[in-house]
Amino acid sequence: MASFDVLEPSSLDEAFSLLDPEDPAVRPIGGGTALMLMMKAQVYRPRRLVSLRRLDGMFSGIDLAADGRAFRIGAMTTFAALEHSREIAAKLPVIPRTMKTLANVRVRNVATVGGNLAHADPHLDLPPVWLALDAKAKIVGPRGERVIPVADIFVGYYETTIANDELIAEIEVPVRAGWRSHYVKVTTRAAHDWPALGLTLSLLLDGRTIKDARLVLSAAVDCPLRLTDAEAMLKGGEIGPDLLKRAGEAAAVQPDIESDSRGSEDYKRHLLKVHLGRAIEAMAAE
Ligand SMILES: Cc1cc2nc3c(=O)[nH]c(=O)nc-3n(C[C@H](O)[C@H](O)[C@H](O)COP(=O)(O)OP(=O)(O)OC[C@H]3O[C@@H](n4cnc5c(N)ncnc54)[C@H](O)[C@@H]3O)c2cc1C
DSSP, rough: OOOOOOEEESHHHHHHOOOOTOTEEEEEEEOOHHHHHHHHHHSOOSSSSEEEOOOGGGGOOEEEETTSSEEEETTTOBHHHHTOHHHHHHHHHHHHHTTTTTHHHHHHHOHHHHHHHHHHTTSHHHHHHHTTTTTTTEEEEEEEEEEEEEGGGGEEEEEOOOOOTTTEEEEEEOOTTEEEEEEEEEEESTTTTTOSSEEEEEEEEEEEEEEEEEHHHESSSOOEEHHHHHHHHHTTOOOOHHHHHHHHHHHSSSSOOOOOOBBBBHHHHHHHHHHHHHHHHHHOOO
16 A cells, blocks of 8 residues: 555644645545545545544534534544434434444444545435434535535535535534434345445324425435425325325335345335335334
């Protein structure tokens, strides 16, 4: 492996001066779990890695707003910190539940919220959950900062709207009264495989009536995708076999799905129909 530098700036200005907007061989590094895999596979050869570990302030910590209506989560927060946060478990139980299906303890101890979003592999488990929860990301760079919906980070397979000299600093996740969320990871061979399909549901229920819904498909598509046709069909409906069948059909026809080693296009559309109905029934029965 060719040699490269790892630098640890202690201020944002220093970090920006070390990043290079033109050179993809210069990258920020969070936990390093995705970068190391790409370097071992020799698909990425860095010249310089800029570690974010000494940047504190907005990059670290999990804070619940005084009015309890939103979390601020620093981009360098590890998955283990998220998994074991009592406040997150109490207000966003879908997060620790999703963690149980994600990688292993060693990866969760180092992988970070920011690195996971910036990596933009559509098979990752948490990005679609943030999207269903209506989270926003703060992006900082030498030209200033911007706050965007998490959905606007992704443009395609491993492609994002974040420039080479920009950083994800933190995310903001609303705590929405009455909403329940659930992530379904469908693997077609072993349980620890990458998913053939990920489905995140966020529902506002009144008994068996769906007052509002956010549904996000991942893994079977290039980047996390809102299933807006099915959402519109579910909104205001009473949960029952007819509604779930129609919503499953609407969900299955909307996305562009491709066949791959985890299943054919038809099979994944079938999985989507079946798992959407099952998950909604299970959430209503909770
Ligand atoms: C053995 C193994 C099993 C795994 N299993 C799963 C799994 O089941 N489910 C799952 O979802 N994931 C899984 N992962 C992937 C893991 O979730 C990602 O590797 C991880 O989320 C990336 O986070 P990181 O902090 O290590 O990122 P890094 O490797 O540090 O960085 C990844 C990318 O993000 C960029 N980056 C990092 N931080 C920032 C930032 N703050 N702002 C802008 N760009 C940034 C880097 O330049 C790089 O391009 C697995 C990984 C391993 C090694």
